[in-house]
Amino acid sequence: MTGKILSLTLVVSGLAAGIAMYYLQVYGYYDDVAARPGEDVLLLPIGGETPEPIAYGDFEAIDADSSPIRYRACFTTPLKPAEVAQLYEISEARDPRNAPGWFDCFDATAIGQALRDGRATAFISEKNIEFGVDRVVAITEDGRGYVWHELNNCGEKAYDGTIVGEECPKRP
Structure with missing residues (x-):
């Protein structure tokens, strides 16, 4: 027994x-992220260091304090990727991180496919938003936009145990 x-x-x-x-x-x-009009969607100008806001609407986002790469957001914009690419720095990111299934607007597989097919373009929003993490914004031809955090070169080195070089900022 x-x-x-x-x-x-x-x-x-x-x-x-x-x-x-x-x-x-x-x-x-x-947690849901409270919208801050004019501050939620920023892009880094070519040759610039300070991100600038772009026109957007229908913003919704989630984030978690447990990890710097859990941020996801969706929005709409009247801007087209080709016109944005003339002013803002393009990112090489092609594989956004998955969002929880209940966050319906963010389908990482579809976004990644649109980036690889040329139906969307990824831009750098902010570099080192947290140590080793960049914010990436993707804009599609149909005016949808997506935001996520991506490990940059310094972040990949720092988190896999490789020695971080001099080009990386100091860890907080």
Whole structure:
């Protein structure tokens, strides 16, 4: 009888821990980001150091304090990627990070495919928004926009244990 109770306790404990871990990863740490008109979508001008706001609407975003790369946002814009590319720095990012399934507007697979097919263009929004992390903005031909955080060269080196070179900013 003691063996059955011990087995049942272990199974129930493992199940509860698995459910809690899933909930925390998918729902628990994310918060809605309050819109700040004129400050939510910024792009880095070619040759500039200070990001500038662009025209946008229908902004919605999520973020989590648990990781600097959990930020995701969606918006609409009247601007076309070709005209934006003449003024702002283009990013090489082609694979946005997945968003939780409940954040419906951000489909990383579709965004990545649009970037690879040329139906969207990625731009640098802010470099080192946190140490080793850049904010990337993608704009599609149909006026949809997406924002996510991407590890830059310094971030990849810092987080994989490689020695960070002199070109990287000082860690806070």
